[in-house]
Amino acid sequence: MINSKKLTIAAGVMALAVQSLDLSAATLRIDNGAEPGTLDPHQSSGTWESRIIREMFETLVSHGPQGELVPGLAERWEISDDGTTLTFHLREEAQWSDGEPITAEDAVFSLRRLLQPAMAAYNANLYYPIEGARAINSGEAQAETLGVEALDDHTLRIHLVRPTAWFMQALAMNEAAPLPEHYLSEHPDNWIAPGRTPVSGPFSLSEWVPQDHITLSRNPAYFAADSVALDEAVFYPIEDANSALNRYRAGSLDISYSSVPSQRFDWVQENLPEALRVSPFVAEYFYMFNLREESPFSDVRVREALNLATRREVITEQLLGMGQIPSSWLVPRVTEGGTRGQMAFADMSMDARMARARELMQAAGYGPGNPLQVELRYNTLEDHKRIAVALAAMWKPLGVDITLNNSEAATHYAAVNEGNFELARYGMVATINDPYDFLGSYATDGSAARSTGYHNAAYDELVTQSSRILDDEERARVLTQAQQTLLDDYALLPLYDYVNTALVSPRVSGWHPTPMNVHPLRYVSIEE
Structure with a gap:
């Protein structure tokens, strides 16, 4: 709920793939449940996509280790007394992985892109509280009429039609992440590619072998890179829960997000109690x-x-x-x-x-x-x-x-x-x-x-x-x-x-059950 008073919030196949990893690195191996159809934040809709996108593109408002809202690319923000004007102050040190600065214009560009009808963004309606958003999304107005503006390189202002109880949560979603305008303007199509897509989050996309695995590597340009313990995270698209369980038991997975097979749930409770997380x-x-x-x-x-x-x-x-x-x-x-x-x-x-x-x-x-x-x-x-x-x-x-x-x-x-x-x-x-x-x-x-x-x-x-x-x-x-x-x-x-229901190795630290099932890898480590 938005407080009516002004707020200021300050920062406080698979076996071969496993064998190819550099096991001397801090590598987390994750069963992700399915093959992503896309890693474009504006065109994804599945949890198996959002888990990866969240690590690549930081949002203005982010999630903490327990799923709570914390400052992300914005180190602080203010909300007007009437709850309709939100002003965000971006971190001056924040930059894309290619070295370009992350600016308020990137946030404006992304929100405008999100609401364009051609994007067919799955959760576009969650941004209708922004002035002009509904008309833009329905094709009745131009994207430039959206109620967002860059006051300067590091100050973003969002104008809402009305106070909205849940809007700060919407800004923590993947869809609201600023995107690299400088890159997308030159590569509007197929812009998600290993080794070249500029990212703002703790990890960048280094490898994508369809139906086999996706590898994310630590992004040294991330504003909090020094606090990231993992070197790599490898996501496997395992749709069969029995296969995921068998791979976990074999030691080739550290986390499995495929639901534990119901017919083997009792066995897992008895034999893997230290790994089973039910919440x-x-x-x-x-x-x-x-x-x-x-x-x-x-x-x-x-x-x-x-x-x-x-x-x-x-x-x-x-x-x-x-x-x-x-x-x-x-x-x-x-x-x-x-x-x-x-x-x-x-x-x-x-x-x-x-x-x-x-x-x-x-x-x-x-x-x-x-x-x-x-x-x-x-x-x-x-x-x-x-x-x-x-x-x-x-x-x-x-x-x-x-x-x-x-x-x-x-x-x-x-x-x-x-x-x-x-x-x-x-x-x-x-x-x-x-x-x-x-x-x-x-x-x-x-x-x-x-x-x-x-x-x-x-x-x-x-x-x-x-x-x-x-x-x-x-x-x-x-x-x-x-x-x-x-x-x-x-x-x-x-x-x-x-x-x-998830399986989490006892070697993994910093992973916490949350009602939203959000587990940022920025806070996760693994005992080698």
Whole structure:
């Protein structure tokens, strides 16, 4: 929450790859879960991309070792009494890895680029509080009209349309990182390349072998380079959790971010207790409906029926068993802000739910004699497949025939982002610890709205209203009302609130569980 008083914040395949490393260096080996589709901060959307981008491009406001907000490229900042003018003072010693100074103009350039429609930035709506941002992103205004200005080389001013409770968190996201204007102006395309992309963060991109590994090397030009203990971090795109676990046990990984396979979770608890890290996570596992007119899910009766027939406790307790919370909501309960609400069937018996589901499907024209044919998309992971198969079995009595379509993460999410699906598995990981991150995604121009075609003007107004409110109790009430509107539309099929499960070697220091699952490598070291 922004204080109304002026604030000043001051700085206080794989085996071969492993063999090729210089083992005399302080090298951290990380299972990253998937192959990045891009490392451009304005075009990425996956956590497996953001983990790497965060190390390459420092933001004005950064994350500390416990996930807290700390000064980054800006050593201090002030917020006006009315909460609408933010002035950032960049570190004079900050420079790009090619030796060029990092300036306020780089920040202006980056924010303008982020909001250009051609970027199709996944989280662009989180920057709509900036004057002119929405109009620019919708193609109604030029980027130069954005309410950001460089007062001098090291002073940036951002003008907001209104005070916004969560905006400082948005500035800590990868998308808000200043980018090297001097380099991008000469290399606008394919500008991310090993050995030549200027970076501002603690690590630079030194090697990228697709589907094999990405190596980041310590950036000696980083403003806090003396405090960085690691020489290298190597990221492996391991999508199969069993493979990741086996590689960790073999000693070829120091950290694994692939979720521990549910069928081996008990074994890991017993045999690797010093490595297993389980913690609350601001993330939601759900299925997206394509709500466009040509889709069978444009009929709310079908959406409600599938939600009614879904036995969430079977998935969380019998299939997974790692502490996930079965949900009939979108905003995870661990999220700050106090948002509540749930789908209307939550307190009904399963028999009553199934009877109601059959009635709805029959009214919509479907049943065992006239089945609904649906393609269900999911990305590669054994647990995703097990959940998809379980859902197909749960819906079979309603007359729903499911065809499974499996693809690797980049292909899957590209299809979802383009709206090329009927029913799709989705994992939404918060980029800010605020309900707006989830609810804003389903507002018009939000990422989920673009993917699914969802639109509800009353919902949009509630979400917009919530960002203007600084009183915590009133804001929680409006956010809850917004979520309930979305749930009453059965716009999605929620399954559970995530928990984060990771494997972290006892040799690793400085890695801390955080609700946002942010672990800056600047603070991490490894015992050689």
